[in-house]
Amino acid sequence: MASADNGQLPTSLEEVEALIRQLYSPGRSDQVVKTQETLQKLQRSPEGWHLASSLMNNKDQQIRFFAALTFIVKLNTDAKSLSEEDAEALLQTLISWLIQCLETSEGALVVRKLCSTLVAYFMQFSTSWEKCIKHLMYCLCTNETHPYRSLVEAPETAVLVQNLSDVQSVALFWVAATLVEEVGKTDSNSMKQHKFHRQVIPNVDDIVLLMSKYITNMHTESTDGKVKQEAMKCFQAWVSYSHRAFIDDEIVLEPLRNLIEPALACLLDDDLYETTVELFSDVLANYSKFLHSADFSFLKSLFNSPWAQERYERLIKGDFDFDSLQFGMFMIAFGDATVTDLTKDLEKDPQSQQFLSALSGLLGAEGYAIYEDKIYVPALEFWNTLVETMVDDIYSVEGEHPPWFRAAQTLVMQAIERCWRKSQFPPAEEFSSWDSVDRIAFKDARRDFSDLLQQFFLTIGMPLFQVFIDLIHKSAASMNWAELEASIYCLGSFADTVSEDSLRDEYLDKVFTPALLDLFTDPQTEVPRVTMQSFLDLVIGYSEYFKERTQALPKVLTFVFQATSSPALAKKASKAITRLCSDCRNILLPELGAFLQQYSNIASNYSLDGSVKEAVMEGIASIIQALENEEQRAAPLEQLLDFVESDVEQCLLLLSSIVPPEGDQYISETSDIDAGRGAMALDLGITALKCLAGVAKGIQVPDDGPVDLEKKESGPSTFWTAGDGSRVQQRIYSMMCRVYDTLGNRGEIVEEVCDIWRQGFREMEPGPFVMPPNMAAQFLMKANFQTPRLVRVITTACTLISGHRWGAELIEVLSALLTWIASLLHTLGEPGNDPELSQTGIEFLLRLLPKYSQVLLSHQPPSSLEFMFMFTLKALAGSEPLPKQAAADFWATFIGLPNQPEPLQGSINNAIQHLGPMLAQALVYNIGGHAARSELDKLSDPVKKLVVRQVNAKSWLEAALLDASFPSDKVSDKDKQLFLQKIMNLRGARGTNQVVREFWLACRGTNFAYVS
């Protein structure tokens, strides 16, 4: 017997049946894959049709299912092989089979698949089976297969519908629903080509008559509820499809709308409630134009009926079962669809008022949001929509608020009050018992509420701000921490919104009062952690306020420094310190000594996270930056560096106590005994470097400072590089070296060191971290092929190239860096060996091009330069996307370089003449089908540059197109010539990308035209 194992196809029907059984039985996954492959080969083979017919009468249900599946596969892949007669015969076979299935009470598995087969047939032969639904009705009614042409002899559809049994009706519903689902999935291009919508239209009247039989009340009593559900599901599928038909072709399937009213009445039928409410929720959310205005009126009154009241009460009392929640979603969908009318009718229509009040009530359902209350978030989204509507209409009536505005504002204020309650955290122990998804979602819901507040602020202004100030005072007085936290959180939401309001500070005076600050700093009062965190966020958000109102600053600083001692608050507190120090740097200058003292208290806390120390250092450094001149800055800066140095010393001391294994230049932490000390040393090293990075950030000159136009230019200061400040610079450099030289085998250390260098490179003014480029290069070139995160070091070197500060002295440094990069690429060998390194290496070369192309072209020895050029070409022709993109950028820039002075231009020309044919070959190899689709735009850039800048471009590209290495045999030489002609004629214009794309597609074949 043939088996899937040896890849042979089965030779008898019995063998096929055995394989099918094997496929559907539990077994090893690799065996299943092999079996499936064998069966798929059979299905796709020319004998597939015969196989399906032979299997459809098998006594095994799974085999009959496979038979139907085989018909589908054949129809989808091989329908063109059928003649008109064959197609007709196939339809007869399928319908006969369906009749037989229904007569023999075949299980749903096979019948459903067979229904899908009939739909697959329709998708292939829709023009010759236009009225497929009526034809099927006719055949099922008579239990006989009639040829399609005899449909003219069939009775009226209404007669057929009355004679169909429930089982037959269900099968028809399955066919009809699958039909529109499949047509609905057709992509737009195929839809235009086959005009499926037009083929579906003739069936609408027929299926509506059948659905009507079960959906209208007349038939309710005598029919099985399941058939009615199938009818409703079919209606749902058709309504959904009608939306697609409307979008594509503006086709309105009017007969379907006749069923809306009876379908709405089904909401009251418990059996049909779930399907019906889902249907109308979707219609309201996606295609409310489908409904008549009378339907909206009906729905509005329905929501005010006792039936709705009962469901509403259940929901807000905490029943969040599926059907109850569905009702809430239904209400919201109706609200969304009619939000404009509801708000505009607020004053004159009590039903609108009542409905909106009910939607507001949804925000106050029982239970904690997310964890228990599942309707809160959707309801909040509705209120966000309503407020957005208000913002749109804010000045819609002759520059004034529209008349309904005030009533809407009142309603929104009620909604806000409910949201404020919902946003209050549960007790800490309860909150921590929730799972993380719920905790995150709860915080997300709070942020959605803050969005609403910001939007609503636009319509009402500072009175809303005042609401939360009052709530803060009220809850602080009663020490209701959950309320206080929520109020502080809400007030914090306005930080960006009110930043330019002239009254902001006056309002904030009422917030940052001594009484409130005392509450947070009083050691006798145990304020919960979340409330403290929110207050810290408030300080961060309004840090600019303290620049204007200095009286509150001392207490606030005491509070934030106190908070650094709590692990749970330290990060936020340090961030607050950074912000306060940065924003109030000039005011805090007299306190610099006290700050340094405060830091010494913090520094002694070894359990403190490195990023906390970094943030505090950054803050203090920003105060130092405010000192008038460089000389004054040096001394306090040295004091800060003392703290860092102490960490460095401690780190080295710990490391010195560990004996390194022989032959290891770095300290290894693999020894069990020393592992603890090694880890502690690493932490200290990272902290020290983080602190340096913090100082580097803080000491930077703010870019929004005033520019003194009268000031005489006296050239950049050399205080930090050659003057007294050079000692500071040397200290910084030495600390970086000492940590890096001992712990440079750790990626975290490399990252931190690079971060410090980058801070210096981005600085616009001379400073302690703005070191001469040779110092930076010397440091970076310590990295070798074994260095972890080497890519980070190279990208840092790239940043150095972009700095404009150093002028001509940079050239020598860049030459040395280029030699270093070249040696790294030599060691790497092929671009594919480490794509990330290759990419950054090429990007370094790319960065050199615009301003320092002489550095690249004068690289020695020439063989090394040639190696680098060849490296980029290999990357271009390779399969790795990142190096390929970098190489495409490199070549586009290199070919497009503006004219350079001699002899540089001569070198460039020589290089291009020598490498041009190879470049053209790499590009054509990609465009000829090798490249991924997403790379084509990038690859078009060098093509465009070649065409515009190089006279030999045409001959190079032509040779590459006709070369034996061209990857596709799907295009002729004529096609290639045409492509060449087109891109030459375009002369580098944007259209080249499209021509390249089309040619790539032609080379790949029609299978790849599935996406536009």
Next chain:
Amino acid sequence: MAANGQSFYELYRRSSIGMALTDTLDDLISERRIEPQLAMKILANFDRSITEVLAEKVKARLTFKGHLDTYRFCDEVWTFLIKDVTFKMENSSQTVQADKVKIVSCNSKRPGDPQ
């Protein structure tokens, strides 16, 4: 139901995740592991899912300031060209600068949907 009836913009196919998906589908077709029809359906699903996920799941936010250079509203598409833009990320003190930013925004509801 929305999955069948509502059509979605194809604009996210040009995003990096969309392009990566298309490249992967191309590879699968090259290896004859799937048919283009399936690739098409997967992309249609992607159009829907990315739209829904971005709308529902992405909560990160940023603010930006800049000089509005040009704006237009054509065929239901807003286009803004902003110069000298500073982006401020949530939960980060660092800012990101850009010389020029183009914002293309489409109505979240396709034409034909309720407004």
